[in-house]
Every structure is written in C-alpha cells, then in structure tokens.
Amino acid sequence: MTAAALDHAGPWTEADYFGLGESTSRIELLDGSLIVSPAPSGPHQQIARRLANAMEAGVEAAGLAVMEAVNVRLRPGRIAIPDVVVASDDELGVFEAAEVRLVAEVVSPGNAAADRVVKMQLYALAGIPWYLLAQETPPEFRLFRLQAGHYVEHAVADEGDRLRLIEPFAAELAVSEVIRPRKR
Structure with missing residues (x-):
C-alpha cells in the first residue's frame, strides 16, 4: 500500500482509486472503501x-x-x-x-x-x-x-x-x- 493510501481520509472515489497506480497487492474499490488482498x-x-x-x-x-x-x-x-x-x-x-x-x-x-x-x-x-x-x-x-x-x-x-x-x-x-x- 502506498503512503498516499495510508494518508487518505474519507470515502474513496474512482479518481482516488486509479490515482494509486499499479500495485503488487490486489486492491479493489467497493462503494468508497478499498479492499486490499495480498498478491x-x-x-x-x-x-x-x-x-x-x-x-x-x-x-x-x-x-x-x-x-x-x-x-x-x-x-x-x-x-x-x-x-x-x-x-x-x-x-x-x-x-x-x-x-x-x-x-x-x-x-x-x-x-x-x-x-x-x-x-x-x-x-x-x-x-x-x-x-x-x-x-x-x-x-x-x-x-x-x-x-x-x-x-x-x-x-x-x-x-x-x-x-x-x-x-x-x-x-x-x-x-x-x-x-x-x-x-x-
């Protein structure tokens, strides 16, 4: 998870989500929340x-x-x-x-x-x-x-x-x- 994700406050938007970029974790967006799973x-x-x-x-x-x-x-x-x-x-x-x-x-x-x-x-x-x-x-x-x-x-x-x-x-x-x- 990036530092930007850890500093994020409030619900996640699609723009916020796509702003994370690529990751080795599997990160999904579910109604304002991030669902993070290891690879x-x-x-x-x-x-x-x-x-x-x-x-x-x-x-x-x-x-x-x-x-x-x-x-x-x-x-x-x-x-x-x-x-x-x-x-x-x-x-x-x-x-x-x-x-x-x-x-x-x-x-x-x-x-x-x-x-x-x-x-x-x-x-x-x-x-x-x-x-x-x-x-x-x-x-x-x-x-x-x-x-x-x-x-x-x-x-x-x-x-x-x-x-x-x-x-x-x-x-x-x-x-x-x-x-x-x-x-x-």
Whole structure:
C-alpha cells in the first residue's frame, strides 16, 4: 500500500482509486472503501493462467478476449479484479460490466467465502451473464448462469471431467489440465 493510501481520509472515489497506480497487492474499490488482498499465491496464479489459456481459442473464435486480473467496473464506485475475465476487447484499462461475458475466480481456502458469496452477488448485481468458480481442493469447476438477477448452477465438472461450454463461447475445459496437484 502506498503512503498516499495510508494518508487518505474519507470515502474513496474512482479518481482516488486509479490515482494509486499499479500495485503488487490486489486492491479493489467497493462503494468508497478499498479492499486490499495480498498478491495471489503461485498455485492460484498458475490455475488462473491455465484456465485463461484453456479458454483462449474458443474465446477468440467468438470475437472476445480473455484476460487475467483486470479492472472491471461493476457500477460507478465499484471496481473488482476477477482472476479471469472474458469480454469484448477493450484497451481503456477498465472494463465495464456490460462488456463482460464471463468472470472466473480461483477459490482458495483464504478467499472461499468472498468468491462463493460476496463476489458472486456483486457480479450478479452487475449483470455479468456467466460466473465460473475453479476450486483447487477438491479440484472442480462450477459454472453459473445469470437468471432473473441471480446465479443458478449450470454445470459442474470434477477431477477427471471436462466442463463443456457453448455460451458465451465454445470450449472444453479439462479440470485435471487446469487444476493440477501441488508438487510437494
């Protein structure tokens, strides 16, 4: 965290938030407050990278782009940084929720509640059509689709299975290729 952030008084605006610049911490803006998390662990980052790579061909064929850890404006004053984002290609530095087709979060023991409850609700309120949870232990994918303002479970794939997507892009995601056992 920068010294400017520690000296800040009052609610944070988007201008204040973007004024922080780049950081090794994951800093999100939630209705005037900063939510600060340490950088994800190596295994967490590897899962996010492999997930984005597994999606890439299908995403590009659908005329979309896949990115890791980018700013998504869920509404004014609410900026999240999902692990993986599928959206229309944009080079402005912040993606509007209306441009986002799917967000994915890698669930780790330290962030499970945030990903399964808080972020899921925030992404649904923003109208993002698809939400994918990639869980490390036990290895699985859970895909949710937005229906009447809430996410409903669409498909589950366990270790050894493949998650087949036809929307918002076509892809087959092999759980065991994305979520590999940790080397000890």
